[in-house]
Amino acid sequence: MLTSLADHPxxxxxxxxDAVRSFIPEGQLIRGRVVACSGDAALSVALSLVAQATQxxxxxxxxxxxxxxxxxxxxxxxxLERLVLVHPPQQSTEWxxxxxxxxxxxxxxxxxxxxxxxxxxxxxxxxxxQARQSIAIIVNNDSSGIKSSQLFHPDVVLHTTTSQWVGPxxxxxxxxxRDVRVQVSGRRVPRPTEHIVRHIG
Amino acid sequence: xDGECHDLQSTxxxxxxxxxxxxVTRVAVIYCADWSAVAASDSSGSLHAVVHAQRVISCTxxxxxxxxxxxxxxxxxxxxxxxxxxxxxxxxxxRRSFEPIVSAVVEVVPLxxxxxxxxxxxxxxxPSRYMGGDDALAAKLHAVVGDALAxxxxxxxxxxxxxxADGRLMASIAARSSAHTGAPVVVPxxxxxxxxxxxxxxxxxxxxxxxxxxxxxxxRLGLATLGAVAELSAATLVARFGxxxxxxxxxxxxxxxxxxxAIAPPPDRACRHIFxxxxxxxxxxxxxxxxxxxxxxxxxxxxxxxxxxLYVRIESENGERSERVWYRVEGxxxxxxxxxxxxxxxxxxxxxxxxSGIVALRLAPDQLRHNEGKQLDLWGGVTQADxxxxxxxxxxxxxxxxxxxxxxxxxxxxxxxQAFVLVSAVSTDLERRKEQVAGPQQSWCGELPTxxxxxxxxxxxxxxxxxxxxxxxxxxxxxxxxxxxxxLRMASANAAPYAVVxxxxxxxxxxxxxxxTRRRRLARLQLVIxxxxxxxxxxxxxxxxxWWLTATYG
Numbered sequence: 001m002l003t004s005l006a007d008h009p010x011x012x013x014x015x016x017x018d019a020v021r022s023f024i025p026e027g028q029l030i031r032g033r034v035v036a037c038s039g040d041a042a043l044s045v046a047l048s049l050v051a052q053a054t055q056x057x058x059x060x061x062x063x064x065x066x067x068x069x070x071x072x073x074x075x076x077x078x079x080l081e082r083l084v085l086v087h088p089p090q091q092s093t094e095w096x097x098x099x100x101x102x103x104x105x106x107x108x109x110x111x112x113x114x115x116x117x118x119x120x121x122x123x124x125x126x127x128x129x130q131a132r133q134s135i136a137i138i139v140n141n142d143s144s145g146i147k148s149s150q151l152f153h154p155d156v157v158l159h160t161t162t163s164q165w166v167g168p169x170x171x172x173x174x175x176x177x178r179d180v181r182v183q184v185s186g187r188r189v190p191r192p193t194e195h196i197v198r199h200i201g
Numbered sequence: 202x203d204g205e206c207h208d209l210q211s212t213x214x215x216x217x218x219x220x221x222x223x224x225v226t227r228v229a230v231i232y233c234a235d236w237s238a239v240a241a242s243d244s245s246g247s248l249h250a251v252v253h254a255q256r257v258i259s260c261t262x263x264x265x266x267x268x269x270x271x272x273x274x275x276x277x278x279x280x281x282x283x284x285x286x287x288x289x290x291x292x293x294x295x296r297r298s299f300e301p302i303v304s305a306v307v308e309v310v311p312l313x314x315x316x317x318x319x320x321x322x323x324x325x326x327x328p329s330r331y332m333g334g335d336d337a338l339a340a341k342l343h344a345v346v347g348d349a350l351a352x353x354x355x356x357x358x359x360x361x362x363x364x365x366a367d368g369r370l371m372a373s374i375a376a377r378s379s380a381h382t383g384a385p386v387v388v389p390x391x392x393x394x395x396x397x398x399x400x401x402x403x404x405x406x407x408x409x410x411x412x413x414x415x416x417x418x419x420x421r422l423g424l425a426t427l428g429a430v431a432e433l434s435a436a437t438l439v440a441r442f443g444x445x446x447x448x449x450x451x452x453x454x455x456x457x458x459x460x461x462x463a464i465a466p467p468p469d470r471a472c473r474h475i476f477x478x479x480x481x482x483x484x485x486x487x488x489x490x491x492x493x494x495x496x497x498x499x500x501x502x503x504x505x506x507x508x509x510x511l512y513v514r515i516e517s518e519n520g521e522r523s524e525r526v527w528y529r530v531e532g533x534x535x536x537x538x539x540x541x542x543x544x545x546x547x548x549x550x551x552x553x554x555x556x557s558g559i560v561a562l563r564l565a566p567d568q569l570r571h572n573e574g575k576q577l578d579l580w581g582g583v584t585q586a587d588x589x590x591x592x593x594x595x596x597x598x599x600x601x602x603x604x605x606x607x608x609x610x611x612x613x614x615x616x617x618x619q620a621f622v623l624v625s626a627v628s629t630d631l632e633r634r635k636e637q638v639a640g641p642q643q644s645w646c647g648e649l650p651t652x653x654x655x656x657x658x659x660x661x662x663x664x665x666x667x668x669x670x671x672x673x674x675x676x677x678x679x680x681x682x683x684x685x686x687x688x689l690r691m692a693s694a695n696a697a698p699y700a701v702v703x704x705x706x707x708x709x710x711x712x713x714x715x716x717x718t719r720r721r722r723l724a725r726l727q728l729v730i731x732x733x734x735x736x737x738x739x740x741x742x743x744x745x746x747x748w749w750l751t752a753t754y755g
Contacts (some may be wrong), residue, residue, distance in 0.1 A: 040737055043655040043755040059590035069623040069657040069752065070609045080609055082587075082633035084594060084626055087605040098601055105593020107586060162736050165729045168705035170685065175649040175705065175727050175738055175754070201652030201754065 014053040014107065014135065017077065023182045024196040025156055029053060031107075031133040033188070034126065034152050038140040039160035041180050043068065043110075044076070044201050046050055046137045050108045051077035057108035063099055064088050065112045075201060090114045096121035100128045109136045113152070122151045157186040163196070176200075225368040227390065227455055229325045231306065231346055232376035233299075235259045236362040240298040241288040248470040250278055253290035255613055262360060283715070289612075292318070294690065297355070300548050306347035309341060314510070314526040322372075322528065325365055335365045337401035339385035339642040361385065366507045367393035368455040371486025373408045374400065394455040398428030409452050412529055415445055427453045458530055472564050479518045479558025483546045484599040486515070486559050487627070490542035491595045493564050494535045501566065507532035508569035513545050518557035523549040526567055536591065536629075538564065543627070598627045611638055615710060617752060618657040647710050649725065652753035654740060661749035666728075666741060676743050680709040689730050689741070691750075699730035699737075707743075725751070 013028040021027045029035075029049065037046045043065065054060050059082045062068055074080060084106075088098040095117055102109060103125065113122070129136050138152060160180050167176035180199045185192040207546070209670035233239065242249035250260040250269055257273045259493045268281035279285055295318035306313055306321055313323045325335060332338040350359055364375025366388035374397075379386040388396050402419045424430050430438070431453040438446030448458045472493040480486055501508055509532050516522045525548075527533070527541040535719040542564070550554055598606045607623035614620050621638075666674045668684035675683040690698035707724035714720050723744040730737055738754040 040735060040755065047655065057586055059586055061593075066657045067658050069617045069653055069655055070616045072653040072655040072657075075651055075653055080638035082590070083609065084590070085607050085609070085623060086597060087601075087607075089601060094601075098597060101597045101600060102593060105589045105591075105596070162738075165703065165736070165738050168703045168727055168729060171682070171704060171706070173650065173705050175729075177652075178754075179736070201655065 014058060015056055016049060017052040019197070019199075020049055020052075023158075023184060023193075023197055024049070025184060025186075025189050027075045028186035029135050030155075031135060032138065034129060034136045035156045035158065035184070036138045036140070036152070037125060037158050037160065039158075040162050041160035041178070042158040044072070044199065045158060045160055045180070045182070046139050047073055047076040047078060047109050048199070048201075049137060050110065050135075053108060054079040054082050058082065059084070060108040060110065061086055061102045061106040063097075063102055063109055063111035064114060065110060074144070074201060082110060083116045091117075092117045092121045096124050099125050103128045103132050103134050103136070107134055110139060111136060112139055117151075119151050126152055154186050155188040156184065157189075159183040159185070225393070227325050227329075227335075227365070227367055228369055228372040229310075229323055229328075229335075229342065229363065229365045230369070230372040231302075231321040231342060232362050232364070232373065232380055233302070233319040233346075233350075234362075234377075234380050235261060236299060237290060237295050238264070239359045240295045240318070241291075242286070248285050249454040250287050251290050252278075252287050258290060283312075285610075295319070297546060297547070297551070300551055301353040302346060302349045303548070304552055305345050306342065309345055312512075312524050312526060314528050316528045317456050320373075322369065323526075329365075335387045336385075339363045339365050339387050343379075343385045364388075366396070367391070369457050370404075370409050370452050371397060371455050374404055377408065390577055394431075397453065397455055398426065398431065400427050401425060402427060402430060405427065405449070405452060406534060410458060411445065411448065411452070414637055415442065415449075419449075473506070473561045474564075476560050477557075482559045483543070483550060486546055486562055487539060487543050488563055488595055488599045490564065491535070491539045493562065494538035494542075497538070497564055498535050501569070502572065505572050505637065506569040507572040508538075508566035508568070509533065510566070510572050511538055511541065512563075512565045512567040513542055514561075514563040514565075515542075515545060515549055515559055516561040516563075517555055518560045521554055521556065523552075528568075532570070532572070536640050539595065539627070594626045598625075603627045608634070609638060613645065615645045615649075616657075617653045618659070647708065649708055649727075649740065650755075654738075654754045656753040656754075656755035658751060661742070661751045664741060664750045665692050666726075666743075666748045667670050674748070675744075675746075676707055676709075680707055680724055682726075686726065686728060689728060689739075689748075689750075697732060699732045702729040702731050702736065705727045 012032045014095060016024060016027070016029055035049065050060055055077060059076065062083050063086045070080070073083065086098070086102055088095050095114060099111065138154065160182055162178050163181050164179045166178060167173050177198055177200045180197050182195045182197055183192065184195070237251040238249050238261045241251050242261055247261060248264045248267055250257045250264050252258065253273050255275050255366050257269060257271055257275070257278050260269045260271065264282060264285060269278045269285060275287065299315070299318040303313065303315055304320060310323050310328045313321050315321055325338060327336040329335045332341055346361055346363065350361065360380045362376045362379025363385040364372050364377070364379050366372040366375045367390065371388055371393040375386040375388055402416055402424060406413050406416040415463055419430065430449055435447060435450040438450045440446070442449060452458055473491050474493055495510070509530060510528045511533050512526050514522060514524045525545050529537060594606055603625045606626045608626045608706055609621040609630055610624050611620065612622045666686050667688050668674050669687045672684070677683065686701045686704050688698040688700060690696065704726055706726040709724045710721065712721040721744070723742045725740055726744045728739050728741060730739060739750055740752040742751050744751050
């Protein structure tokens with residue numbers, strides 16, 4: 001595996017769509033990094049982050065994310081033929097073995113970290129992500145699991161807060177898009193920034 | 202390695218190395234009509250149809266009598282026959298329920314090929330010598346299959362037939378006509394080409410695997426029978442139809458669709474794995490099969506050929522063995538080979554004759570054809586990323602079970618949670634995913650407007666929606682709200698209520714109003730709710746007087 005990696009060096013980053021480029025640091029997804037998405041648009045933003053890369057041939061594994069709607073993934077532009085959903089066991093060691101095996105084969109991983117995963121298991125997965133040069137996106141869409149995901153020391157943290165929904169009007173219309181405040185911070189972001197983004201979905 | 206090939210040829214099946222490209226193998230076909238519907242229906246005399254992507258793909262004879270036809274839309278079929286029981290297409294179920302019939306036939310003929318559930322194919326040379334002629338063999342098989350169907354609990358409703366002829370096409374046609382008459386059909390040696398002459402070209406579509414458009418074009422060109430096609434030279438057909446012309450020429454002369462390769466096979470084409478310690482888990486065998494299939498396909502691809510028929514043998518420590526031949530006219534990819542090993546392994550376990558662990562697994566290409574280089578990607582075939590991902594899928598499935606690694610497949614529906622079903626990733630052919638995930642472009646009536654919420658709950662959460670005065674919100678028979686929604690709170694917890702900022706809808710759904718047990722009537726609303734400094738958009742649905750939180754824009 002290592003020799004084949006050396007033979008065909010991978011490009012150091014994956015493409016993102018124009019809408020995402022406006023707020024993601026350095027305008028692209030950099031391999032080997034961990035991005036954490038939190039707040040009330042976490043999953044939707046995570047799907048938008050990876051959509052362009054799946055269109056261009058990268059495989060996406062969604063690991064342990066409950067209740068994800070496939071139709072929403074389609075609408076964000078994810079190439080479904082390269083999407084695989086994995087439901088890993090919740091027990092710490094088994095979880096890390098499974099996720100490490102997933103990381104081996106996929107460029108992009110969207111995952112939720114279950115409660116009670118030990119720091120050493122997290123470190124093991126993190127090391128594998130860096131060695132294999134994958135990109136992990138950790139989604140916290142509810143309060144559970146926040147602590148475990150912080151153990152990852154994410155390179156980029158995207159915290160989303162919806163400021164306004166546009167569309168419904170006391171019985172008329174329908175939801176069309178929303179204005180999301182994205183606070184960008186993290187280990188690799190020297191100066192935290194804040195963006196207001198018009199986000200669909 | 203020489204020994205390996207010799208070993209393979211000693212089974213009566215293989216005629217490959219000696220055959221010239223036009224010689225035709227004598228083949229027997231056992232055909233059970235509409236197997237999917239038979240497998241899905243539980244009692245005789247039932248009106249049953251199997252639906253895939255909203256089209257009927259198989260139905261029981263009783264349903265055919267009631268006016269249901271293959272290819273109908275689900276709605277049309279229900280219109281033609283309101284009592285029709287409809288089930289979803291489950292290839293695994295078909296395969297599993299066909300297994301008793303296959304094992305009964307294997308008692309008579311050791312090595313058979315199951316190309317699809319409901320069809321068994323094998324070469325008759327050895328078996329018919331043993332039985333004393335094709336007629337005796339056909340009669341024996343007919344009795345065996347009849348008994349097997351009866352003892353498997355499948356009753357007289359199923360039509361089945363046995364056909365023996367030269368070449369796959371004629372044997373399949375003979376089996377089908379035998380299913381109609383109820384007696385085995387044997388076409389004498391050398392008569393098959395003559396028997397084909399009178400047949401209409403539509404059999405090429407039904408049985409031969411030629412695309413419907415091509416067959417329809419033949420009809421419009423005035424070539425109504427196979428005899429008329431056979432009179433044309435191969436060059437003429439290729440000039441008009443391209444590569445398909447070659448296939449038409451071969452089929453109309455009673456040959457197989459693709460010429461088998463007559464050259465001596467490359468020496469190390471049989472792949473074999475000996476397990477050092479007997480293996481009890483079928484997942485491990487499947488994982489090894491993946492490695493073997495990779496080596497095999499790699500080797501074949503470098504030689505410019507592909508495998509259309511694969512011989513698989515699994516041996517246990519106590520000497521039980523399972524031998525099968527698998528055929529796929531488009532050629533077997535790595536994923537397809539692994540899938541077939543898994544099926545065979547499942548069948549082996551289901552027979553209950555297995556008393557010890559598996560010690561040896563062997564894959565050997567049994568029939569090859571030239572790789573016409575179906576170009577999938579810029580550099581041909583599969584990218585590095587595809588390969589890595591497929592390897593990881595096999596590995597993770599072996600680790601945590603194949604039901605925990607799933608891929609979506611389109612099935613359609615008006616709720617965001619219904620549009621896709623999740624199927625096990627190892628049992629799907631990942632190289633054909635594009636067709637499985639693509640739905641038709643039209644939208645469903647009653648669909649919610651886009652964007653779709655990212656979180657859809659499998660089990661909706663009970664909530665209480667009230668109006669300004671604290672009265673429960675209702676929807677009238679004309680789908681109008683009793684008042685504007687004002688608050689929402691979870692029914693289970695005593696948490697503070699959310700205030701409704703804004704709302705849209707309702708979008709009513711009335712499903713299956715003609716069926717008292719399965720009817721559904723609900724109304725859906727989009728709500729923007731707020732509590733403290735959080736604002737969320739959700740979808741709530743009212744059914745049987747109770748509001749449910751079904752999705753969140755997460």
